[in-house]
């Protein structure tokens with residue numbers, strides 16, 4: 001009997017039908033048609049329980065129903081409750097890595113920081129290695145051992161890149177979640193680039209914290225160690241936010257999509273002339289931010305149709321990577337959010353938290369002179 005604990009997915013939706021119930025998770029794309037009794041079992045697994053706990057409560061004759069739920073993916077091991085399988089699928093394809101490898105600004109700043117920080121003989125963890133590019137920089141900079149950790153299928157290519165570059169004796173690839181991996185030795189340094197358009201939206205911070213607790217020496221360093229988040233009103237008209245749904249030439253009505261677009265963040269390339277006065281939301285430590293709630297009172301001092309968000313990753317002393325408008329373009333460009341502000345002084349209270357049902361999403365709440373809730377994933 002395994003003592004693994006299982007829990008139901010967070011976002012289950014149930015439809016009652018004549019011949020049973022249909023239960024599905026939209027985030028994970030799984031579902032089953034089954035008998036209503038299964039609802040009781042799901043309620044039992046609302047908190048983590050082992051198979052043994054279940055059989056003590058319901059008897060072994062009910063085990064097939066529990067196993068059906070595990071096989072369907074509606075009951076998962078407790079650490080996977082808020083995981084989104086599609087996330088690692090996305091990083092398994094070459095397209096996203098092509099874009100990131102073409103981003104010279106991103107890579108030159110990371111390379112500079114790695115060369116400033118890695119000392120001869122250091123042990124390095126590359127948390128979220130992707131193609132392994134930052135592992136290779138670390139080996140070039142003098143690391144004696146680099147652990148390249150990645151949970152996507154892209155990690156199967158890393159050994160070939162490592163061989164092409166002659167670092168087989170230095171770089172070791174481990175396929176897995178860097179929040180779970182425990183290495184045979186502690187590292188001097190963790191390097192990571194696991195940041196989305198709003199920095200924390202890829203959900204890496206809790207896993208980075210666990211990775212550091214398990215694998216970083218006392219006094220070890222993480223690149224980046226801090227990030228700063230900024231907002232600015234967009235003063236240029238952005239025709240791709242909602243007008244494509246509203247100003248149509250083909251007599252098709254799309255108001256429902258226009259309304260949805262009002263509460264979604266999108267990506268745009270902005271110049272410094274496109275934005276008004278910058279607002280600094282705050283600076284946060286990477287390793288102290290696993291349960292990060294960003295709360296800030298901000299004043300937007302212009303009327304605008306949208307806000308944009310951008311950030312600075314503090315990689316090393318004197319080496320910052322920023323995607324602010326006006327600086328060299330990065331693969332992040334800028335995140336933009338429709339938000340109509342009519343007055344010349346708009347006081348807003350901002351709360352950004354991890355979404356409870358999906359660890360790879362954030363919830364952005366705006367209250368004050370306007371109200372808005374946005375889900376960013």
Ligand SMILES: C[S@@+](CC[C@H](N)C(=O)[O-])C[C@H]1O[C@@H](n2cnc3c(N)ncnc32)[C@H](O)[C@@H]1O
Nearest residue numbers: 091100128129130150151152176177178193207
């Ligand atoms: C933005 S990419 C960066 C890849 C590479 N480091 C680079 O700079 O080009 C982030 C990578 O981190 C991986 N990743 C994110 N969270 C992870 C986790 N918890 N465990 C393992 N890999 C993770 C993804 O699979 C993806 O390949």
